[in-house]
Amino acid sequence: MQSLTDRKKVVGNKEMTFKEKLYLPAIFKGMGITFSHLFRKHNTLRYPEVKREFAPVYRGQHVLKRDEQGRENCTACGLCAVACPAEAITMVAGERQKGEEGLYREEKYAEMYEINMLRCIFCGLCEEACPKEAIFLTDRLVPSTFERDEFIYGKELLVEDVNLRIDITKRQLTGKRTEK
Numbered sequence: 001m002q003s004l005t006d007r008k009k010v011v012g013n014k015e016m017t018f019k020e021k022l023y024l025p026a027i028f029k030g031m032g033i034t035f036s037h038l039f040r041k042h043n044t045l046r047y048p049e050v051k052r053e054f055a056p057v058y059r060g061q062h063v064l065k066r067d068e069q070g071r072e073n074c075t076a077c078g079l080c081a082v083a084c085p086a087e088a089i090t091m092v093a094g095e096r097q098k099g100e101e102g103l104y105r106e107e108k109y110a111e112m113y114e115i116n117m118l119r120c121i122f123c124g125l126c127e128e129a130c131p132k133e134a135i136f137l138t139d140r141l142v143p144s145t146f147e148r149d150e151f152i153y154g155k156e157l158l159v160e161d162v163n164l165r166i167d168i169t170k171r172q173l174t175g176k177r178t179e180k
């Protein structure tokens, strides 16, 4: 068979010496290398007890923000979905009904809004595209799970709790925008 390159290595099959047959020198040599690592600086952390500090502009789990009155900012315009290179965002727009003025800021809102976290590459383009300051990436990690379905985040996981607001100002101030 013709090879792609001329590089080849002849593998020797010489008899092992008595010292090699004992294996002990090789074992002690290996243990010495392992032992020497005890005194070196560790590059690993004892996660989850110790957590690595993230960069201030780290992009993690998204949040759909509410305004000061607790109304959802998102108007289901779809710009975030169009901007998403991973096609991770899907939504269904709904029309605000009379009496729902306290729930949704504008006449149109996202009846359904989903992000597939397995597709998402956390590029932040959805955040960039949003004209309503509705979607932001945060410094939260997306928790791991064994079920693929559990990575589809709906509004129940994305929209912030009225009484438990997600502070995105730190990351935004370090980046480029301020929260409105």
Ligand code: SF4
Pocket: 080, 083, 084, 085, 086, 087, 088, 089, 115, 119, 120, 121, 122, 123, 124, 125, 126, 127
């Ligand atoms: S961060 Fe990027 S990949 Fe993830 S949903 Fe937003 S636009 Fe799509």
Ligand code: SF4
Pocket: 073, 074, 075, 076, 077, 078, 079, 080, 081, 091, 110, 129, 130, 131, 132, 133, 134, 135
């Ligand atoms: S998050 Fe922003 S860009 Fe996406 S649909 Fe809602 S308002 Fe539009």
